[in-house]
Amino acid sequence: MRFKKFYETYQVDEKLITFANKAYPKSGNLLILAGGAGSGKGFILKNLVGLEGKVFNVDDLKSTALKAPKLIKRVEKEFGTDISKLNLTKGDDVAKLHELIGSELNLPKKAQQVFFRSMFFSGAREKPNIIFDVTLKDLQKLENITRLARQYNYDPKNIHIVWVVNDIEVAKKQNLSPDRGRVVPVEILVNTHRGASQTMLDIVNMGKGLKRYMDGDIVFAFNKVNVDSELEIGKSGGKYIKQADYFYVKKSGQPALSKGQIDKNILAKIANYVPNAQTWSTSEVKRIMKKEEQESQMTTTSVGFKSGTTEIDDTDVRLPYGAYSKSMSPSAIDKLKKIDRRIK
Numbered sequence: 514m515r516f517k518k519f520y521e522t523y524q525v526d527e528k529l530i531t532f533a534n535k536a537y538p539k540s541g542n543l544l545i546l547a548g549g550a551g552s553g554k555g556f557i558l559k560n561l562v563g564l565e566g567k568v569f570n571v572d573d574l575k576s577t578a579l580k581a582p583k584l585i586k587r588v589e590k591e592f593g594t595d596i597s598k599l600n601l602t603k604g605d606d607v608a609k610l611h612e613l614i615g616s617e618l619n620l621p622k623k624a625q626q627v628f629f630r631s632m633f634f635s636g637a638r639e640k641p642n643i644i645f646d647v648t649l650k651d652l653q654k655l656e657n658i659t660r661l662a663r664q665y666n667y668d669p670k671n672i673h674i675v676w677v678v679n680d681i682e683v684a685k686k687q688n689l690s691p692d693r694g695r696v697v698p699v700e701i702l703v704n705t706h707r708g709a710s711q712t713m714l715d716i717v718n719m720g721k722g723l724k725r726y727m728d729g730d731i732v733f734a735f736n737k738v739n740v741d742s743e744l745e746i747g748k749s750g751g752k753y754i755k756q757a758d759y760f761y762v763k764k765s766g767q768p769a770l771s772k773g774q775i776d777k778n779i780l781a782k783i784a785n786y787v788p789n790a791q792t793w794s795t796s797e798v799k800r801i802m803k804k805e806e807q808e809s810q811m812t813t814t815s816v817g818f819k820s821g822t823t824e825i826d827d828t829d830v831r832l833p834y835g836a837y838s839k840s841m842s843p844s845a846i847d848k849l850k851k852i853d854r855r856i857k
Contacts, residue, residue: 543643548649675732688702730764732762
């Protein structure tokens with residue numbers, strides 16, 4: 514589907530996501546970078562987020578754990594598993610390591626506690642910027658992070674959330690890329706996207722109760738390659754975002770938009786990207802999605818002709834001609850077969 518880009522209807526003065534109206538603030542900000550596995554949070558952080566700071570990422574912790582002799586020895590003694598032999602390109606091994614590092618040993622929380630304590634005892638006047646790279650698949654994670662922020666006196670207006678939203682099919686493909694260095698089991702990947710979506714909907718629906726957790730910016734950043742963003746290479750060889758689709762659901766110190774106040778095209782895009790995200794849908798959203806689907810099907814029938822052609826690049830996850838996904842409904846397969854017969 515080709516949803517209208519938000520910068521076609523909303524003026525985007527800067528391609529950079531800023532926080533409390535400041536680009537690259539030196540200190541005092543805490544960012545929760547949320548999104549399902551394979552959604553491209555690293556790309557958004559590197560190219561679009563105007564904030565630098567200490568990053569807490571459980572995936573980085575996993576890679577470090579595989580190279581830590583004392584930890585390897587401890588895990589083997591306590592759990593009978595030699596984590597040095599685990600392969601992060603195998604989904605089952607990744608799930609096992611995540612369980613050991615996160616649930617059993619609770620290393621992410623311990624690493625955070627060590628950092629915050631050292632910050633506290635250093636006597637530094639300014640609090641460092643901190644970025645939590647997480648899925649945010651449930652509200653408990655939001656509670657844990659913001660409680661820690663309150664404990665060390667971070668201003669609620671400087672606690673922010675950026676939700677990276679990607680097409681689930683693209684995320685599945687990116688999950689298998691060798692560049693990631695790890696593969697998440699597909700059922701877990703889908704669950705992280707579904708969970709992050711539900712958590713963000715819960716946050717939007719909190720109203721005034723959201724101040725209990727945070728009062729900074731909330732941004733939805735859409736991240737389908739070559740659809741939601743345009744990456745350019747400058748004269749010096751550096752890369753920068755020429756155009757991007759992101760939307761402020763909340764500005765620092767101001768109330769968040771309710772679901773009913775969010776543009777229907779944005780809700781439709783979320784519902785289209787995220788698995789089983791019908792909770793974002795309304796009757797108007799469903800009408801928009803149906804219209805987009807009809808336009809998409811009309812474009813599909815003209816692939817390869819001079820009129821109405823459509824480009825298919827290496828990020829495209831559409832099925833090849835004659836192939837039908839097992840996840841499709843019988844009616845959807847019938848429709849595609851009719852289209853294929855017309856193309857013939």
